[in-house]
Amino acid sequence: MSTKKQRITILGSTGSIGVSTLEVIARHPGRFDVFALSAATQIDLLLAQCAQYKPKFAVMASPPHARILADKIKANGLSTQVLDAPDALETIASHEQVDAVMAAIVGAAGLPACMAAARAGKRLLLANKEALVVGGDVFMQAVRTGGAKLLPIDSEHSAIFQSLPDDAASWAWRVEKIILTASGGPFRTRSPASLRDVTPEEACAHPNWVMGRKISVDSATMMNKALEVIEAKYLFGMRPEQIEVVIHPQSIIHSMVQYHDSSVVAQLGTPDMRVPIAYGLAWPERISSGARTLDFRNLAAMTFEAPDNARFPGLPLAWEVLNAPVGSAAVLNAANEVAVAAFLDRRIRFDHIHQVNHATLEAVSVSDIHDIEGLLALDAQSRSVAGRIAERLEA
DSSP states (O other), X not given: OOSSOEEEEEETTTSHHHHXXXXXXXXXXXXXXXXXXXXXXXXXXXXXXXXXXXXXXXEESSHHHXXXXXXXXXXXXXXXXXXXXXXXXXXXXXXXXXXXXXXXOOSGGGHHHHHHHHHTTOEEEEOOTHHHHHHHHHHHHHHHHHTOEEEEOSHHHHHHHHHSOSOGGGHHHHEEEEEEEEOOGGGTTXXXXXXXXXXXXXXXXXXXXXXXXXXXXXXXXXXXXXXHHHHHHHHHTOOGGGEEEXXXXXXXXXXXXXXXXXXXXXEEOOSOTHHHHHHHHHTTSOOOOOOOOOOGGGOOOXXXXXXXXXXXXXXXXXXXXXXXXXXXXXXXXXXXXXXHHHHHTTSSOTTHHHHHHHHHHHHSOOOOOXXXXXXXXXXXXXXXXXXXXXXXXXX
């Protein structure tokens, strides 16, 4: 074990992943220092985190929030400096004193900071799947060019990473396919016709995981799994047809790798995000996560089933966009963020989310894009189109 403390920036420290990351860090005070924290709107929670972990920098998503935080930090006699420049997130992600960055900002908003960390060669703990969904090959090229170490934090992708050989060069000739597991969310057994009446409260009530509202809705529609399929393609260099999804309601097996000799290697554990977080923070070592361990003597039966595309029509869109021009995944992600926000605001029905996503993919013309500026412009265009489609559904 290295005796030098790792200095950590956490992008999105007030969300569920950020809070869990700080819990793991708190278990190992001799191993990690918190260098910088960022949040969107939760000023008081970020203030409390600054008081406990004493980061050098803190960043809020908007200048008004930053000014309020700065006043409260001063009133509490804290030394943390609040940054409010437009590129503040990129600054704390790429700072020369930072060793590792936990990227836990929800949505495409986290992409520029992830790119900055990648270009600066940081250990990048990627909990923001949209960075890969939107960034794709552009993002992966930044990782390679910058010499960054990319470690997936999604429980499924962490499980795949842990189940693959250490030698990445051998993946292509050893691996037959990867199998992403899905809980099926709260509507796994609900009739497709009844989903039009789902409320935001029902959609956010995940049976196994404690998550934010946006990702909880994505789990309910299984769009989170569609995004994970896209992410897996770029993370592990697999062809779309080498990626499979199976529903596993108990969330004990987090994902699997099937090899050419038909053997299957799987990673198991309790459904607790502190496990992949601890693995990413300490890799290649392993440290205590604080999660409960599995007791196989009392473990209930594990079951598996194929996804129902009538109940989860968004899932097949993953393979559709992976076989479409580069940038199509960015269109899907933007549409989904707009649609989920409209649903959470009670402006459209639950079943309208897929309609917005599908219609936006049909409406936005995509030619192969190979730079971050082009991807961000496509993201903005897709959000505009998706917004108009959602407005028509409101009527």
